[in-house]
Amino acid sequence: MKLEIDNLSCGYNKKAALKNISLKISPGEILCLLGPNGVGKTTFLKTILGFLEPIEGEVRIEGKNIRSWPKKKLARYVGYIPQAHASPFPFSVMDIVLMGRAAHIGNFSKPSAHDYREAEESLDKLGILHLRERIYTELSGGERQMVFIARAISQKTHILLMDEPTSSLDFGNQARVLSQINALASTGLSIIMTTHAPDHSFLCSAQVVLICRKNEPRIGNAEDIVTENNLHGAYGVKVKINESYLDNGTKIHSCIPLLDN
């Protein structure tokens, strides 16, 4: 299941925030969208999700333009995990995860025993089956993010889009969510996520699209794109990238911003 983005320009009201982006993602690959606030990362995600019409270019799944696909068909291929939010109604965790099954159920039907099973299995895969009966609005930010991931798993899509999956999470929960993202990719899912931490692109050994205000977006492997120069160009601050080695010899990178004073 290949996602191809061909010469895509996207934005609101025909004003392109991003121009001429072309890339391909294969199963099991992770793509990180990096760039300063307001540069159009979320706009890009919304265009792939079909919320926004592309201004130019097209998004193809399995070689077919998704532009005219009905929402339900698209939802069987592409899943979306929004930034953490609170619903006005205190749904249970199970209620939320079951919603992932909507794309597989008739318009006037309700979830069947099979759908309940799928939902429970998704919770189980993430090790949060014990949260099943809890009220989702009363969960911590990290748990809530896990519930959304479970919902995306139960949606059984091939591609998963995540809008800042680690924002507003503490240090430990960020690491846990990133582990799950890697685990999901290893099952063959393609994942596109926006993030504010360049480190994450190394942790997920991802492809990177680095979006700048002035230059064309840079696209490539994390090690080629996330460099001190490029980060300085995109964010306007000096950055030091360290390489260090774990005991087993694995190389890891970390980015440290250098403060002015």
Added chain:
Amino acid sequence: MADYELVAHTHKIADVKAPCFAPLSTMTLLVIIFATVLAASCTFGQFGISCTTLLHSVILKLTGNCEQITHAVDTVIFKIRLPRIAVASIIGGAMALAGASYQGTFKNPMVSPDILGASAGAGFGAAIAILFSFNMFFIQVSAFALSLIAVSLTLLVSRIIAKGSTAIIAMILTGMIVTSLFSALISIIKYVADPESKLPEITFWLMGGLGSANSSDVLFLLPTITLGAVPLLLVSWRMNILSLGDDEAESLGIDIMKLRLLVIACSTLLTASCVSICGLVGWVGLIIPHISRLIVGPDFHKLLPVSILVGAIFLVIVDDVARCLFSVEIPLGIITSIIGAPFFMYMLIKGKKGWI
């Protein structure tokens, strides 16, 4: 990094069954309460009817021995009280259902058809129709059309104010403006109406009441209420998703425009049908879904049937109070407002963050 794998955890997944509608025990209990309230209501009133007389007459009626029932008892139970109680339960259920559905589509537990101007619009529509002596059918059509116009106006203006988003405070304020506009229009109708015949008719009707409810009203309500209620019950599970917000619902495969349009049209039809029969009876659509949510939780699939039953029970009881408390009947709308206004205040005070 490839070391990560999804390992099934040791929790046992028990054999899962999909629950149907609300828990059976809750529904059974509510049905029993409803039946009790119905029976009790038949005995209340100025013409005293004991429980045994009621039971006796019902059995005679069911077995086809109508001639053994005394004429007075027959008239009071089967021609006056029973139709009125039936109308009260249908309207209570329909208004609660419409209110719960509105709350789902507008992602907020604080909205109801009266707050968004639907009732005032329907009131204006019906008042015009009464002024021109239209028949019941056209009163209903006119109420529905203007109700829909009023809600659309509220949505349109609040969208402009909130710049595309659906800020609830903008919606409630716009609803107030639209309501007051339509109230002014109603006043014009009253001002020009014939003070001998039309004015009292419109005035009493606006205060809300079931004093003139009869069995033809039941026949008249059933088709429109069914038309509005069945689609809502069918999409009840999807309302859960709609209540999360547009982007999320769309990414889960919901055609939000179509679904929202369906829900608004059906709920407005329910509201307009109720208003055209019983006048302006406010607050039911706001209070009942809340009480029901306390009973079964927020899942709309369970909430809607429970709301219907609780709404029916509530309005039958309120109507009993309206007709029995004093020797003169109190308009129904006055009582629901006296109960509803403090309840709404209480909810605002106790309400969770994000409701406004």
